[in-house]
Amino acid sequence: MKKPSIDLSECILCEICMDVCPEVFKLNELGYIEVADLSIYPEEGVDEAVRNCPSDCISWEEK
Ligand code: SF4
Numbered sequence: 061m062k063k064p065s066i067d068l069s070e071c072i073l074c075e076i077c078m079d080v081c082p083e084v085f086k087l088n089e090l091g092y093i094e095v096a097d098l099s100i101y102p103e104e105g106v107d108e109a110v111r112n113c114p115s116d117c118i119s120w121e122e123k
Pocket residue numbers: 066070071072073074075076077078093112113114115116117118
């Protein structure tokens with residue numbers, strides 16, 4: 061199964077991913093973007109976030 065992954069060292073907290081795909085990308089209590097724990101991820105929404113992330117720091121990883 062593949063899961064979205066965020067390179068937090070590149071993330072500028074623009075929150076675009078949260079606007080594009082709020083069911084997957086959340087702001088946690090530490091102020092970082094995190095990926096929700098889902099059994100299946102919406103491919104189109106995540107791909108849209110990947111395309112729109114200005115820092116190019118969202119990717120799919122196999123788990
Ligand atoms: S779109 Fe990219 S840079 Fe912006 S908050 Fe999401 S992961 Fe971070």
